[in-house]
Amino acid sequence: MTAVRPSPDQWITDLELITIAAKAAGEKALSYFRKNPDVQWKNEGRSPVSEADYAANDILKEKLLTARPNYGWLSEETDDDEARLGCDTVFVVDPIDGTRAFIAGKDVWCVSVAVVHVGRPVAGVLFAPALDELFQATLTGDAQKNGAAINVRAGVDSTLRIALAEDAVGLLEYGYRTSVSRIAHVPSLAYRIAMIADGRIDGTIVKKNSHDWDLAAADLILERAGGALFGLDGQPLSYNRPNVRHTILCAAAMPALPALIAASQGLEGH
Incomplete structure (x- = not known):
């Protein structure tokens, strides 16, 4: 049976809900910021998680699932429950995207909250x-930043401002590489994509093994600002699958995206 798609009004109501929750979680996380929060290591010591991550996650889970008990739940800081796979609509949450920056006292971190319906973000x-x-x-409607409409950069001059890892530059197609100015590392992946949406940079290449929670909210914000986040196959992402990891991705304004994808094919396998 085909899932019944709720009206756009439902997603506007959900946006109001997740905005309130994200602000509350962000203010809670901010209360730990630059105050030496306790830090643990997960994923065999590869990823830090702080007490602020868990505190923000608790707030999000309580506020969101209390309001929408029929929605599924996927969060970086909650053990995965496969029950989410049976839900048409799911909250996809990263309580602090950019935990390393948060721990280091750097400003570039954010709370990321998306509503995903039948595989795609809707708020x-x-x-x-x-x-x-x-x-x-x-x-x-438009993507917004602090209540004002935002758009990807209109028109592209001879130099593209692309955020990518230093070791990836040499893997780009040569002709494309010569037109690129590399942007220094942005510690939050979600925020990096938002920088494309508001026109500060032109694109980014995302290394493999990003997760649904890093991407879902930023994906929609970029889309509504005139850009897109695609795989190297030129297709949009599908969320809330059994495997929440993704392969190499490219994000840019729509007119610039095909060339970025074509130039990035050499990264596959690295």
Whole structure:
């Protein structure tokens, strides 16, 4: 049976809900910021997680699932429950995207909250409390930053501002590489994509093994600002699958995206 798609009004209501929750979680995380929060290591010592991550996650889970008990739940800081796979609509959450930056006392981290319906985001919020920045989008209307409409950079001059790892530059197609100015590392992946949405940079290449929670909210914000986040196959992402990891991805304004994808094919396998 085909899932019944709720009206756009439902996603606008959900946007209001996730905005309130993201702000509350962000303010809670901010109360730990630059105060030496306790830090643990997960994923065999590869990823840090702080007490602020868990505190923000608790707030999000309580506020969101209390309001929408029929929605599924996927969060970086909650043990995965396969029950989410039976839900048409799911909250996809990263309580602090950019935990390493948070621990280091750097401002570029954010709370990322998306509503995903049948595999695609339909409402998304990024809240960067240390920067006092709020990004929002639903399936209708413009993406917004602090209440004002945002758009990808209109027109592209001879030099493209692309955020990518230093070791990836040499793997780009040569002709494309010569037109690129590399942007230094942005510690939050979600925020990096938001920087494309508001026109500060032109694109990014995302290394393999990013997760649904890093991407879902930013994906929608970028889409509504005139850009897209695609795999090297030129297809949009599908969320809330059994495997929440992704392969190499490219994000840019729509007119610039095909060339970025074509130039990035050499990264596959690295």
